[in-house]
Amino acid sequence: MTRNRKNVASEKQDTVDIPEDEQWRIINQTGILKQVPRAADREQRTTEGSDEEEGLSPFAEEVFSAAMLTIPMSFLLLMMEILVHYQYGRRPETRELVDRLLPGVPIISLFVFYTNRYKLDKWVQTALFFVATFGGSRLVWLINRGNWIKVMQQSPPLATAWVFAVVQLNLLPACVSLLIVTAYSWYTGLKLIP
Numbered sequence: 001m002t003r004n005r006k007n008v009a010s011e012k013q014d015t016v017d018i019p020e021d022e023q024w025r026i027i028n029q030t031g032i033l034k035q036v037p038r039a040a041d042r043e044q045r046t047t048e049g050s051d052e053e054e055g056l057s058p059f060a061e062e063v064f065s066a067a068m069l070t071i072p073m074s075f076l077l078l079m080m081e082i083l084v085h086y087q088y089g090r091r092p093e094t095r096e097l098v099d100r101l102l103p104g105v106p107i108i109s110l111f112v113f114y115t116n117r118y119k120l121d122k123w124v125q126t127a128l129f130f131v132a133t134f135g136g137s138r139l140v141w142l143i144n145r146g147n148w149i150k151v152m153q154q155s156p157p158l159a160t161a162w163v164f165a166v167v168q169l170n171l172l173p174a175c176v177s178l179l180i181v182t183a184y185s186w187y188t189g190l191k192l193i194p
Contacts, residue, residue: 066113073112073164074105080156088148104157111161115168129173132165136181144190 018026027033056064081100085092118124139158142151166174185192 062113062117066109066116069112069116069164069167070105070109073108073160074101076163077101077104077108077156077160080159084152084155088152100156108160108164112164115164119168125170125173128165128169129177131161132169132174132177133180135162135165136177137184140181140185140190140192141188 078097078101081097082092085096115124115128135158139155139162142154142158146154166177169177182192184190
C-alpha cells in the first residue's frame with residue numbers, strides 16, 4: 001500500500017500546472033478547434049444526409065405505393081383464375097393464365113395507382129363503395145346462379161376488384177358495403193359459400 005501512495009504522490013508532482021490564458025494561446029496556435037466539427041455543421045450534414053435518404057419525389061413514392069398494392073392484387077387475380085379452373089375440374093394451362101394476366105395486370109396497375117393516389121377524396125371513396133357493393137353482390141349472384149363459362153370469365157377479375165375496393169375503403173364504408181352484400185345474399189336466398 002505504501003508503494004501505491006508514493007506513486008500517487010509522484011504523479012501529482014509530475015503534472016505541470018499551465019495557466020488558462022496560456023492553454024487558450026496554445027489551442028488557438030495549433031488550430032485544434034478548427035478540426036472539431038461544430039454543432040451547426042453536424043446539423044447541416046444530418047439534414048443533407050436525410051435529404052439523400054429521403055430523396056424520393058412524391059411521384060416516386062406514389063408509384064412505389066401503387067406497386068406494393070399492384071403485386072398482391074395481380075397474384076390474387078392469378079390465384080382466383082387458378083381456383084375457378086380447379087372448381088370445375090379443369091387444370092389451367094400456362095397459356096390460358098398468361099392470356100388472362102397480360103391484359104389484367106396493366107388495368108390493375110392503373111386502377112390501383114389512381115385510386116391509391118386519390119384514396120382520401122370523397123368521390124373516390126364513393127366509387128369504391130359502389131364497386132365493393134355491386135361487385136360483391138354480382139359475385140355472389142354469379143357463383144350461385146351463373147353458368148360455368150360466365151363464372152370462369154367474370155369471377156376472377158370481379159373478386160379481385162371486390163377485395164381491392166374493400167381494402168381501400170375506410171373502415172365504416174367497408175363494413176357497410178359488406179353488410180349490404182350479406183343482406184342481399186340473405187334476401188335473395190343465395191349462399192355466400194356454395
